[in-house]
Amino acid sequence: MIPLSWYLLLSAVLFSLGIVGFLIKRNLITVFMSIELMLNGVNLSFVTFAHEWHLVKGQIFVFFVMVVAAAEAAVGLAIIIAVFRARSTLAVDRIDLMKL
Amino acid sequence: MHLILFIVFAGFCLAGAINLLLQTHPINSALSLVVVMSSLAVLYLLLGAEFLAAAQIIVYAGAIMVLFTFVVMLLNAGREERTLGSRAAKAIGFPATVVILGVIATVILKAQNLGGATLSDPITSTEDLSRVLFHELLLPFEVTSVLILIAILGAVALARPGDGERRVSK
Numbered sequence: 256m257i258p259l260s261w262y263l264l265l266s267a268v269l270f271s272l273g274i275v276g277f278l279i280k281r282n283l284i285t286v287f288m289s290i291e292l293m294l295n296g297v298n299l300s301f302v303t304f305a306h307e308w309h310l311v312k313g314q315i316f317v318f319f320v321m322v323v324a325a326a327e328a329a330v331g332l333a334i335i336i337a338v339f340r341a342r343s344t345l346a347v348d349r350i351d352l353m354k355l
Numbered sequence: 356m357h358l359i360l361f362i363v364f365a366g367f368c369l370a371g372a373i374n375l376l377l378q379t380h381p382i383n384s385a386l387s388l389v390v391v392m393s394s395l396a397v398l399y400l401l402l403g404a405e406f407l408a409a410a411q412i413i414v415y416a417g418a419i420m421v422l423f424t425f426v427v428m429l430l431n432a433g434r435e436e437r438t439l440g441s442r443a444a445k446a447i448g449f450p451a452t453v454v455i456l457g458v459i460a461t462v463i464l465k466a467q468n469l470g471g472a473t474l475s476d477p478i479t480s481t482e483d484l485s486r487v488l489f490h491e492l493l494l495p496f497e498v499t500s501v502l503i504l505i506a507i508l509g510a511v512a513l514a515r516p517g518d519g520e521r522r523v524s525k
Contacts (some may be wrong), residue, residue: 256356256357256471256472256473257358257361257473258469258471259469259470259471259472260464260466260469261361261365262361262402262472263367263463263469264460264463264464265368265369265398267456267459267460267463268369268372268456269368269369269372269391270356270358270443270453270455270459271455271456272369272372272373272375272376273372274378274448274452274455275368276375276376276516278444278448278449278452279376279436280376280384281435281436282381282425282432282435284381284385284423284427284430284432285375285381285435285444287423288375288384288385288388288423289368289375290382291388291419292372292375292388292391294430295391295392295395295415298395299395299398299399300431302398302399302402302407305402305462306402306403306404306472306476307469307470311479311483311484311487312487312492314404314406314479314484315409315484315487315488317404317407317494318406318407318410318484318488319495319499321410321411321415322412322502322503323499323500323502324415324501325418325419325506326502326503326505326506327413327417327506328422329422329506329507329509329510330425330506330509330510330513330523331393331516332422332423332426332510332514333509333510333511333513334513335426335430336426336429336430336513336514337513337514339430340516344493344495345430345432345435346435346436350413353386
C-alpha cells in the first residue's frame with residue numbers, strides 16, 4: 256500500500272518545478288510549457304483526493320481543467336504566433352512592451 | 356507491484372520535469388513534457404481514474420503537445436539565449452517557491468488520516484463519471500463547449516495575419 260501523501264508530495268514538487276521553470280526559462284514557448292506543468296501537478300492532487308474520499312466530482316474537475324487547458328493552449332499559442340510576427344523574437348527579455 | 360510502478364513512473368515524471376528545465380532547445384523541453392504527461396497518466400490509472408488516464412494521453416500528451424511542437428517548428432524556435440533573468444525573480448521568486456513547497460510539504464506530512472492506495476482499489480468507471488457529468492453537471496459541461504468555441508474563434512482571429520503585421524511591415 257502506498258500512502259496517498261506520496262502522490263500529494265509528487266504533485267507539490269511538480270507544481271514547484273513549474274514555478275521554477277516559469278522563472279528561469281527565457282523562451283516564450285517554454286514558459287508556457289511550465290504553466291502546463293503546474294496544471295498537471297494540480298490535476299494529480301485532485302485525482303488523489305478524489306481517490307481518498309471516493310468522490311467522482313474531483314475527477315470531473317480534472318476533466319474541466321483539461322478542457323480549459325486545451326482552450327488556453329490554443330489561444331496562448333495563437334498569441335505567441337502574433338507576438339512572433341510583430342517582434343520576430345521569442346525571448347521574453349525582449350518582449351517587454353504592451354504595445355506591438 | 357504498486358510500489359514499483361509508483362516509484363518508476365514518479366521517477367520518470369520528476370526526471371522529465373527536471374529535464375524540461377535543463378534543456379535549452381524548446382523541442383527537447385516539449386518532448387520531456389510528453390514524458391511527464393504520459394507517466395502522470397499511469398499514476399492516474401494507479402489511483403483508479405481510468406477515464407482520466409485515457410483523456411490525459413489523448414488530450415494532453417496528444418493534442419496539446421502536438422500543438423506545442425507544431426508552433427515550435429512553425430516559428431523555427433532555436434536555442435534560448437541564457438540571460439541573467441530578472442532580479443526580482445532571483446530575490447523574491449526562488450525563496451517564495453521554496454517557502455510554498457515547504458508549506459505544502461509540511462501540511463501534507465502532518466495530515467494523519469490520509470489513506471493509502473492499493474492495486475485492488477475499486478476503479479471509477481467511465482459510467483459513474485458520465486452519470487454525474489451529464490446529470491448534475493450538465494450546465495457547466497455545456498458552458499465549456501461554448502468556451503471551446505470562443506477559444507477556437509479567438510485563436511483564428513489572433514493567428515490570422517491582420518492589422519498588426521501590416522503596421523509593422525510598413
